[in-house]
Amino acid sequence: MGPAPRPGHPGTGCYGRCGLLTVGFTLPLAGVTVAAMVPLAILAGATAAPTLISANAFMERLVEARSRTEGFSWLVMALAGGVAVGSPVAGQLIDSGGARLGFVVPAAAGLLAGLAALLGRRSLPTVQAAAASS
Numbered sequence: 001m002g003p004a005p006r007p008g009h010p011g012t013g014c015y016g017r018c019g020l021l022t023v024g025f026t027l028p029l030a031g032v033t034v035a036a037m038v039p040l041a042i043l044a045g046a047t048a049a050p051t052l053i054s055a056n057a058f059m060e061r062l063v064e065a066r067s068r069t070e071g072f073s074w075l076v077m078a079l080a081g082g083v084a085v086g087s088p089v090a091g092q093l094i095d096s097g098g099a100r101l102g103f104v105v106p107a108a109a110g111l112l113a114g115l116a117a118l119l120g121r122r123s124l125p126t127v128q129a130a131a132a133s134s
Contacts, residue, residue: 052079062124082109 055075063071086105094102 056072059071059075060068086109090102090105093104
């Protein structure tokens, strides 16, 4: 069933959380100390669950009921694929350049995801249009 659709674009609240998540993973590249990284990591981690919940809500609202299983499968596969590719890439960067360089991977992934979301948001239907087609 899920949350009731809100008027307008379905991703309005998610962009801010995704931005916080990206900033949280990008700041260690700026030379922030370990003591300052702890609250930033907590902030970034606190935005992860709401971001995943928003992604699931997107899927529920935008994909027709008969295709939702496939839609959720693609969503989970994208997440698992990102973890499967990002972990060894980050590991190689850490081995070659130190721990700080490992933060390049989540920062780049967040920036790419944000760019994709901004570029693709015009192609998403509004909640009213998606609800009408379900």
